Amino acid sequence: MEITSKNLKETCAIAANLAHKAKPGDHFGLSGDLGSGKTAFVKCFARGLGIAEEITSPTFVVLKVYPFVHNFSEAKLVHVDAYRLESIKDAEAVGLLEFMADPSVIVVIEWPEKIFGSDNRNLKMINFEYLDEERRKINIHF
Numbered sequence: 001m002e003i004t005s006k007n008l009k010e011t012c013a014i015a016a017n018l019a020h021k022a023k024p025g026d027h028f029g030l031s032g033d034l035g036s037g038k039t040a041f042v043k044c045f046a047r048g049l050g051i052a053e054e055i056t057s058p059t060f061v062v063l064k065v066y067p068f069v070h071n072f073s074e075a076k077l078v079h080v081d082a083y084r085l086e087s088i089k090d091a092e093a094v095g096l097l098e099f100m101a102d103p104s105v106i107v108v109i110e111w112p113e114k115i116f117g118s119d120n121r122n123l124k125m126i127n128f129e130y131l132d133e134e135r136r137k138i139n140i141h142f
Contacts, residue, residue: 001140004131011037012044014138019048024075025103029112029120032128037136038110041128042079045108049077057081062094075104082111091115 005011022028022045030038043055051068058064058081066077078099082091091097099105100121109115112123124142131137 003138003140005037005136005138007134008040011041011136011138012047015041015044016048018140019045022049022106024070024073024106027100027107027121027123028109029116029123029125030108030110030128031113031125033130036128036130037138038128039081041126041138042108042110046077046079049106051077055079059083063096063099065099073104075106076102078105078107080107080109082109082114085111085115088115 003014005014030041032038039057046053046055046066049068049070051066053066055066056064058079062082062085063078063080066079068075068077076099078096080096085091096107096109096115100107109123112120116123127139127141129137129139
């Protein structure tokens with residue numbers, strides 16, 4: 001499905017809608033150029049899960065964990081920025097594969113191609129394309 005978001009408000013609505021359908025055990029890969037809206041999407045996705053904590057880019061720490069409640073059970077959102085990673089070994093070193101094996105975790109990985117290459121590990125892929133200062137093309141593949 002291809003959607004053209006006209007502004008951040010529309011992008012947030014798309015992300016929140018996706019979050020309402022997501023469940024622990026889901027893994028999402030977000031690809032696109034710098035500034036195409038990946039981190040903004042994750043912030044809105046987290047709000048859609050009911051996470052009140054401020055979501056910040058994990059660029060320098062690589063991975064951040066945010067607890068939330070899903071159907072009265074404890075769950076976690078793991079937000080990964082793989083831009084500075086180079087391989088699956090780097091992902092293992094930060095514990096990503098352990099989180100991906102945990103059925104109580106939703107994982108969202110920005111730049112998944114940096115660690116998985118063309119093997120997307122069955123990620124639900126979302127591709128972002130910068131169109132102009134406000135508009136983004138969002139392609140959802142799953």
